[in-house]
Amino acid sequence: VSRVLVTGATGFIGRHAVAALTRAGHEVHAVSSTGGTVPGAQEVPVHRADLLDTGQASGLIESVRPTHILHLAWDVTPGRYLESDSNLAWTAASLHLLRKFAGHGSRAVLAGTCLEYDPSAGHCSESDSELRPTTLYGTCKDALRSVAGSFGRESGLSVAWGRVFFVYGPDEYPARLVASVARALLEGEPASVSHGRQVRDYMHSADVGEAFAALVDADVEGPVNVGSGAGVTLADLVAEIGRAAGRPELIRLGERPALPGEPPEIVADVTRLRDEVGWQPARSLEAGIRETVEWWRGELQSGPG
Amino acid sequence: VSRVLVTGATGFIGRHAVAALTRAGHEVHAVSSTGGTVPGAQEVPVHRADLLDTGQASGLIESVRPTHILHLAWDVTPGRYLESDSNLAWTAASLHLLRKFAGHGSRAVLAGTCLEYDPSAGHCSESDSELRPTTLYGTCKDALRSVAGSFGRESGLSVAWGRVFFVYGPDEYPARLVASVARALLEGEPASVSHGRQVRDYMHSADVGEAFAALVDADVEGPVNVGSGAGVTLADLVAEIGRAAGRPELIRLGERPALPGEPPEIVADVTRLRDEVGWQPARSLEAGIRETVEWWRGELQSGPG
Numbered sequence: 001v002s003r004v005l006v007t008g009a010t011g012f013i014g015r016h017a018v019a020a021l022t023r024a025g026h027e028v029h030a031v032s033s034t035g036g037t038v039p040g041a042q043e044v045p046v047h048r049a050d051l052l053d054t055g056q057a058s059g060l061i062e063s064v065r066p067t068h069i070l071h072l073a074w075d076v077t078p079g080r081y082l083e084s085d086s087n088l089a090w091t092a093a094s095l096h097l098l099r100k101f102a103g104h105g106s107r108a109v110l111a112g113t114c115l116e117y118d119p120s121a122g123h124c125s126e127s128d129s130e131l132r133p134t135t136l137y138g139t140c141k142d143a144l145r146s147v148a149g150s151f152g153r154e155s156g157l158s159v160a161w162g163r164v165f166f167v168y169g170p171d172e173y174p175a176r177l178v179a180s181v182a183r184a185l186l187e188g189e190p191a192s193v194s195h196g197r198q199v200r201d202y203m204h205s206a207d208v209g210e211a212f213a214a215l216v217d218a219d220v221e222g223p224v225n226v227g228s229g230a231g232v233t234l235a236d237l238v239a240e241i242g243r244a245a246g247r248p249e250l251i252r253l254g255e256r257p258a259l260p261g262e263p264p265e266i267v268a269d270v271t272r273l274r275d276e277v278g279w280q281p282a283r284s285l286e287a288g289i290r291e292t293v294e295w296w297r298g299e300l301q302s303g304p305g
Numbered sequence: 306v307s308r309v310l311v312t313g314a315t316g317f318i319g320r321h322a323v324a325a326l327t328r329a330g331h332e333v334h335a336v337s338s339t340g341g342t343v344p345g346a347q348e349v350p351v352h353r354a355d356l357l358d359t360g361q362a363s364g365l366i367e368s369v370r371p372t373h374i375l376h377l378a379w380d381v382t383p384g385r386y387l388e389s390d391s392n393l394a395w396t397a398a399s400l401h402l403l404r405k406f407a408g409h410g411s412r413a414v415l416a417g418t419c420l421e422y423d424p425s426a427g428h429c430s431e432s433d434s435e436l437r438p439t440t441l442y443g444t445c446k447d448a449l450r451s452v453a454g455s456f457g458r459e460s461g462l463s464v465a466w467g468r469v470f471f472v473y474g475p476d477e478y479p480a481r482l483v484a485s486v487a488r489a490l491l492e493g494e495p496a497s498v499s500h501g502r503q504v505r506d507y508m509h510s511a512d513v514g515e516a517f518a519a520l521v522d523a524d525v526e527g528p529v530n531v532g533s534g535a536g537v538t539l540a541d542l543v544a545e546i547g548r549a550a551g552r553p554e555l556i557r558l559g560e561r562p563a564l565p566g567e568p569p570e571i572v573a574d575v576t577r578l579r580d581e582v583g584w585q586p587a588r589s590l591e592a593g594i595r596e597t598v599e600w601w602r603g604e605l606q607s608g609p610g
Contacts, residue, residue, distance in 0.1 A: 054359060083459050088404045091452060092359075092397035099393045139455035143448035147396060150444035154388045 003027045004216060005064050007051060007097070008072030012172060013111075013164070015039045016209020017070055017216075024213060029064045031073070039171070051093045061100040069101045070216050071110045078175040082115075087140040094144050098151065107158040108148070109215045112223065114165045114201070114266055116142040125269040126163075126223045134261075149222060160215050165227035165268050168288070169205030170295035178202075178289070181238050182296045185245035192255035196235030199265040201227040204288035207281040214279040220272065227268025228281050240286060244293035308332045309521060310369050312356060312402070313377030317477060318416075318469070320344045321514020322375055322521075329518060334369045336378070344476070356398045366405040374406045375521050376415045383480040387420075392445040399449050407460045413453070414520045417468040417528065419506070421447040424568040431468075431528045431577055439566075454527060465520050470532035470573050473593070474510030475600035483507075483594070486543050487601045490550035497560035501540025504570040506532040509593035512586040519584040525577065532573025533586050545591060549598035 004021050008014040009030030019041045021028045028044050035048035047064065049056045051073055071094060075086040098108060114124055115138030121129040133139045145161045152159030168178035177193075184191040203211075203226070211226045235253055242248030273279055283291075309326050313319040314335030324346045326333045333349050340353035352369065354361040356378055376399060380391040403413060419429055420443030426434040438444045450466045457464030473483035482498075489496040508516075508531070516531045540558055547553030578584055588596075 085404050085407065085456065085460065088400040088452065088456060092400040095393040095397040099390050102390065133455075136452075136455045136459050140452055143452045147393060147441075147445055147448045150438075150441045151390065151393060154441050155390065 001027055002068050003029065003064065003066045004068040004070060005029045005031065005060075005066035006070045006072065007031045008074065009044070009046070010036060010038050011072060012169065012205050013167065013208045013212065014072045015041065016206040017072065017212040018044055020210045020213035021070070021216060024217060029066065031060060051097060052089050054093070054096050057093065057097050058100050061097070061104060065104050066101065067105050067107070068216055069097070069105055069108045070212055071097060071108065072212070074111070078173045082135040082137045084136070087136045091140040091144050095147060098148055102151070102155045102157045105157070107216065108152070109160045109162060109212060110144065110148055111212070112141045112145050112161045112163040113138060114163055114225070114227070114268065116145065116163060117266070119261070119263040122265040123267050123269055124225060126225060126272055145223065152221065158219060158221055160218070160220050161223045162212055162215050162226040163223055163268070164208060165201040165203065165225065165266065167205050167208050168202055169292055172205070177234070178237070178241060178292060179296070181241045181251070182245060182293045183300065185242060185247040185250050186293070186297055186300050188247070188250070190250045190252050191238065192252045193234065193238055194254065194256045194258040196233055196238065196253050197264070198234050198258070198262060199231040199267060200234060200237070201230065201267040202232055202237060202285060203228045203281055204283045204292075207283055210282070211273065211279055214277050218277045220276045224272045224277060225268035225270055226273060227270055229268055229270035229274070230285070231265060231267040232285060237285070240289045241293060244290045306332055307373050308334065308369065308371045309373040309375060310334045310336065310371035311375045311377065312336045313379065314343050314349070314351070315341060316377060317474065317510050318472065318513045318517065319377045320346065321511040322377065322517040323349055325515045325518035326375070326521060329522060334371065336365060356402060357394050359398070359401050362398065362402050363405050366402070366409060370409050371406065372410050373412045373521055374402070374410055374414070375517055376402060376413065377517070379416065383478045387440040387442045389441070392441050396445040396449050400452060403453055403456065407456070407462045410462070412463040412521070413457070414465045414467060414517060415449065415453055416517070417450050417466045418443055418446045419468055419470045419530070419532070419571055419573065421450065421468060422571075424566070427570040428572050428574055429530060430574040431530060450528065457526065463524060463526055465523070465525050466528045467517055467520050467531040468528055468573070469513060470506040470508065470530065470571065472510050472513050473507055474597055477510070482539070483542070483546065483597060484601070486546045486556070487550060487598045488605065490547060490552040490555050491598070491602055491605050493552070493555070495555045495557050496543065497557040498539065498543055499561045499563040500559050501538055501543065502569070503539050503563070503567060504536040504572060505539060505542070506535065506572040507537055507542060507590060508533045508586055509588045509597070512588055515587070516578065516584055519582050523582045525581045529577045529582060530573035530575055531578060532575055534573055534575035534579070535590070536570060536572040537590060542590075545594045546598060549595045
């Protein structure tokens with residue numbers, strides 16, 4: 001039996017990965033810095049550990065003795081994670097965790113990001129697109145990927161690197177695009193967005209979690225884009241939210257300036273994910289957005305807790 | 306006054322950097338995992354700390370409060386450092402140290418390696434040559450460089466990265482090329498080497514240390530090759546050792562197979578070091594090898610300690 005240790009297990013993506021790994025019959029161990037339970041997978045044991053503390057990380061590996069690790073934990077606080085110095089701490093913590101894990105396990109899957117690619121790549125291919133991260137977050141992820149791959153080859157550890165594109169879904173940080181537009185419309189407030197011509201690859205958090213679970217079970221090594229493969233303009237994305245919320249008229253396209261240097265297109269080439277991992281997303285954008293808006297409707301109706 | 310914290314200060318390069326920084330008038334603080342004194346700079350305070358222990362590293366930065374850091378410490382044990390998993394630990398430790406230092410200091414100089422370059426680069430230029438490390442050591446150094454540069458731009462820290470080429474000098478690890486040939490010849494033993502047509506950039510450890518001291522005082526940022534700029538074939542290098550030892554006839558050229566995939570040429574482009582840092586090596590290869598062989602002669606005559 002595979003014993004899979006999942007870091008970031010209670011997070012936006014992690015909870016879905018835990019649920020999918022459990023459904024697939026694995027013995028799953030979750031890690032969380034705050035303890036508690038994994039939403040949607042309450043039966044999974046949660047080990048409370050601060051992975052930024054090397055002693056706690058080592059102790060965790062030695063007590064769980066996982067055969068597989070899915071390492072999703074990182075600081076992704078909206079508004080500051082792209083440039084925060086916590087990226088250095090998470091890079092260091094990830095290297096420590098990987099090194100300790102190699103003494104016990106056989107396969108590691110880590111979370112990367114589309115921000116490793118050159119912003120002008122457009123259609124991002126693992127084999128053909130240039131890597132040129134322009135943020136500290138992207139640089140740290142790229143550095144970790146490079147070291148993890150080399151370390152895997154040296155140590156005999158099988159290492160895969162899932163590059164996450166754009167994610168939406170229930171229980172997202174309220175400041176992020178889909179969550180903030182959905183909340184505004186459901187509260188009857190206008191939602192100001194930029195011109196909306198940016199093309200992005202959006203995938204539901206449950207699909208992202210399930211893709212990572214599939215990566216744990218696969219034997220593919222190296223970088224694998226975790227995206228839908230389909231680009232959507234932000235204008236179409238927010239229009240979908242408007243329809244789901246029943247308030248399309250509250251969307252104010254072009255009221256916000258686009259960020260300087262914002263790339264026109266970031267879309268995943270999903271050839272590896274589809275053909276080598278054998279995985280495809282289950283949800284259409286329309287269905288996923290509808291589910292997400294309904295989740296926020298329930299959340300807002302239940303009021304402050 | 307600049308207060309410079311030097312890691313790896315008692316090492317092969319570090320001791321010379323400490324001496325040069327002291328001569329230049331800096332308040333130098335040395336770090337060593339074993340304590341003791343810095344050879345050739347006994348007056349410099351040595352702080353005993355294990356940089357792989359994040360708590361000790363933080364404590365060190367907080368007690369010394371350096372304005373500058375010269376980070377040379379790494380595991381470079383001959384025969385295993387290129388592929389050792391300690392490279393991950395040193396990458397993590399370096400990230401932690403850099404992050405803590407940024408809260409206090411203004412300039413960081415770190416040691417990189419010519420093994421960051423594509424092995425086929427030949428004449429290695431910081432601006433024009435491709436980076437494609439093929440060892441875990443080179444990959445980890447490359448990753449650290451990338452993160453340190455991005456972090457410097459974000460945090461306002463001035464960061465330079467000295468890429469070390471080939472180093473020889475007194476008190477080298479006995480297993481390394483110059484030391485092992487010198488010792489064999491001085492003991493009257495034959496020294497077997499490969500075909501010797503590989504071209505390398507060799508510089509005396511005192512020159513390398515002085516180059517790093519100059520980098521601390523400069524304001525150049527990013528990668529700077531730390532080499533002589535002059536290529537020498539290994540056949541000419543060992544012939545120089547043969548002359549200095551007075552036993553050229555003991556050199557057995559071609560008796561060892563060359564390592565598979567060994568690059569034909571690795572030489573530094575020193576334009577940045579010479580023109581932007583304003584530094585050039587003081588020692589010719591002939592004088593440096595003579596001094597090194599004489600050092601080994603003294604060492605071997607004094608016998609086991």
